Amino acid sequence: MEFGILGSVQVCDARTGQRIVPVGAKQRALLGALVAKAGQVVPCERLVDELWGEHPPANAANALHAHVARLRRLLPVPAPGPGTRRHEGLVTRPTGYVLRLGGTDTDARRFTRLAAEGRALLAADPARSARLLREALALWRGAALQGSGRGAICSAEAALLEESRLVALEALYDACLRAGHGREITGELEELTIAHPLRERFYELLMTALQRCGRQAEALLTYERARRTLVHDLGIQPGPTLRHRMQAILHHHDPDGSLDLDGPGPHPGPGGSLGLPVRPEPATGPAGGVPGRAPGDDSDVTLLREEIAWLRRRVERLAQEQQDLLGRLDRLMLREASGLT
Known part of the structure; x- marks a missing residue:
């Protein structure tokens, strides 16, 4: 028997294949x-409090006991655990109730085990890591504890499980990138950045996938989209990981060392292959510092500001050219349609 909470609450009896779903929100x-x-x-x-919140019935203890009795009749009796002669699943205690799993399991625990095993193999065997993580994520049937109300226990557990799901998704796409499947996951990552616009890791993974497909311009646009969202919604700039990925794309370098982007590829030629300005490299002094600036001053901050300003100009120029191209395409289509008519 397995209890399922990765979706609507249900019980699956492996002996009969029957799925039991409690009727009613309180059950x-x-x-x-x-x-x-x-x-x-x-x-x-x-x-x-979980069942009635701030408006419990007059005799809440009796009402709770009635719900527990109905739930007991609904649930199949699980098999005894190792070393036990008898097992009662839902047990009454002096202060409350306890659900003893015995030989049963929950889909949430299976998910946690598979996800942990997948993450452990991330570096050593990314292909197997991705398979295990997909198997773990396939256990989800919907939002955790869907339809179970908004009580403190279910709400907190649902939030923890949802965070675990997102972490597993991040690990999955990391494994896919390590296994060389960047092209196959760009669409899924696009959807995740839309569904979770404040989660920087999804943007970083998408930028990496686009970069390794030779789509550096789109990767830069993804960074700008992330930056604007974070500034608008949270009033903060992207974190260091996202900034480092942006810098890597600008310099045609993969910081993970798994891809050499300095060889032949879709790099901008003189003046930029897309008409974008080539980024000027800062002049350096004899020791690699900026001339005229003493060690320990704010040169790093100044250079970072110049870098950000240059990136914004570059992205805005690219966006404008994209709009111009779309406008030209629309005009051509209108001319062709007019000729046909």
Whole structure:
């Protein structure tokens, strides 16, 4: 038997193949809270709050007991665990109730095990890492604890599981990049940056995938999209990882060392292959510093500001040329349509 909370709350009986879904939000909230705290005694007060929030019934203890009794009748009796003669799944304790898993499992625990195994293989075997992570993510049927209300226990568990899912997704696409499958994942990463616009790691992975496909201009536009979103929504600039990736793209270098972008490829020629200005390299003094600036001054900050200003001009120029090209295409299509008519 397996309890499922990676989606709507349900119980799968492996002996019969039957899937049991509690009817009613309170039954789902009760089962979801008990599964989330499996093996722990959940106090009655917390369960009352989970089911009714700030408006409990007059006799909340009796109402809770009635829901527990109905849930017991709904659930199949799990097999005894190792070394035990009898196993009762939902047990009453003096202060509350506890769901004892015994020989059963939960899809959330299976997901956690598979995701951890996949992340552990990320560097050594990225192809197998990606397979394990996809297997883990395939266990999700929807939002965690979907339809279980907004009680404190279910809400907190759903948030933790969702964060674990996003971390597993980040590891999956990292593994795909390490395995050389950047072209296959750009579309999925585009969707993830739209679905999670404040998660910088998805932008960084997308920029890396685009860079390794030779689509540096699109990678730079992705950075600018991330920067504008972060500034608009959070009032912050992109973090160091995203900035380092942007710098790597500007210098045609892969900081992971897995791809040499200095050889033949879609690099801008004199004046820029897309009509963009070539970035001037800062002059250096005898020791590699900037002439006229003493060590320890604000030269690094100044250079960074110049770099950002140059990047903005470059991206704006590219965006304008893209709009011009689209306008020309529209005009050509209109002329062709007019000729046909």
